Amino acid sequence: MRAAHRHGLSAQIEARSTDGKIRNDVLVSGSAGHIGWEAQYSPITASTVRRRSTAAADRGIMPLWVTNDDRAALIDRAPWVRVDDLPWRAIASDRAMLVRGGVRHLQDWACTPAAQRPCPLNGSSCGGLHVAWSLPALCLPPKPHTGVDALVAASAEGDFVPMKIPAQHNPRASARLWAPAADRDRWRNIIGEDEALPDAEPPMQASLTFTEEDLDSTCRYGEDTRVFDDRRPRRDHADTSGLHTFPEVPQRIFRIPRQPQRLNVSPEQRAEASRRCGCRIWQIGPCAGCGTPIHRYGSGSAHACADCRRRAR
Structure with a gap:
């Protein structure tokens, strides 16, 4: 309240x-x-x-x-x-x-x-x-x-x-x-x-079972036994x-959808992009939005260049 x-x-x-x-x-x-x-x-x-x-x-x-x-x-x-x-x-x-x-x-x-x-x-x-x-x-x-x-x-x-x-x-x-x-x-x-x-199927009702063990009639009130007779399964984990x-990122969640881009650059231009991006040559690929050479593959890569990501926000 x-x-x-x-x-x-x-x-x-x-x-x-x-x-x-x-x-x-x-x-x-x-x-x-x-x-x-x-x-x-x-x-x-x-x-x-x-x-x-x-x-x-x-x-x-x-x-x-x-x-x-x-x-x-x-x-x-x-x-x-x-x-x-x-x-x-x-x-x-x-x-x-x-x-x-x-x-x-x-x-x-x-x-x-x-x-x-x-x-x-x-x-x-x-x-x-x-x-x-x-x-x-x-x-x-x-x-x-x-x-x-x-x-x-x-x-x-x-x-x-x-x-x-x-x-x-x-x-x-x-x-x-x-x-x-x-x-x-x-x-x-x-x-x-x-x-x-x-909805999930209703749980089956547990059937009664008998262990044929003698009933312990001793009163445990006040004893610090730390024994709890609760056989219910824990449900909150x-x-x-x-x-x-x-298996891969669904296309629908990309703000910049993947487009059929090809990286048409010379070996020298690829090497220059590698130095600019601070990655290996084989990690250079096309931006999904504009096709600019970027660090596209491997650890620390991005789906699109910084300019395309800013425009998509």
């Missing part, structure tokens, strides 16, 4: 939809629409998350689930974020609360030997283009963490948007995240399609999400 009012947004506590069937913990309204914040610190099933999220979306409300549990069933089944497990006094105070999971930034890089990242496929380099979503601290260069207060305003104003990122080779498996709108636009430009795909790999 405080964060919404601080940014001049409308916010309602325990807000109900017009038909009374949907109730949000906090409903924040901005230029991008209505964001229904749901603080879910207690266990909830995946089917309940899907049902309530669908009902909210049908009424023009974008759900935003908040959890402090990296094993929560709501993760990747609806728009979500994860925060630290803080005592209520810290939550109610003016202390900044950071988003620890559910907000990611787009990272794309050419997989060459000179790349700052190893190839996610073979650990070396594959010569392709990798596109993935990373946590802010794992971006290159690192990006600042998003605060909950900042996300309240950014989500309602459309600066951060919910996304569903399908796996490249299994479209029915997907990750949910919040991302800057600019990253969403670049993702669509690279992938060449909208990220909206069919630091690994990159939505990795897509292309």
Whole structure:
């Protein structure tokens, strides 16, 4: 509430939809629409998350689930974020609360030997283009963490948007995240399609099994055993999400599209261009925009000359 009012947004506590069937913990309204914040610190099933999220979306409300549990069933089944497990006094105070999971930034890089990242496929380099979503601290260069207060305003104003990122080779498996709108636009430009795909298959209900072991009836309350009987799989990971790999950079993302250029220069002119660009002779090639000899191939090369890149900005 405080964060919404601080940014001049409308916010309602325990807000109900017009038909009374949907109730949000906090409903924040901005230029991008209505964001229904749901603080879910207690266990909830995946089917309940899907049902309530669908009902909210049908009424023009974008759900935003908040959890402090990296094993929560709501993760990747609806728009979500994860925060630290803080005592209520810290939550109610003016202390900044950071988003620890559910907000990611787009990272794309050419997989060459000179790349700052190893190839996610073979650990070396594959010569392709990798596109993935990373946590802010794992971006290159690192990006600042998003605060909950900042996300309240950014989500309602459309600066951060919910996304569903399908796996490249299994479209029915997907990750949910919040991302800057600019990253969403670049993702669509690279992938060449909208990220909206069919929902993942509902998980199969786990069957009950019996180990035939004696039940331990000893009360462990107060003991510092550090043993946690939580067999749920961890759903929030630091690994990159939505990795897509292309054998080469897609033509559609070039601001200066590749054109059939040929380098018609003499050996002397090629040698002079090599000295001017500070590269080897075999690394000289035509600018994709104007055909001027430039450092086109190898480490540190460019797709187009500086003049063409400036004009494309």
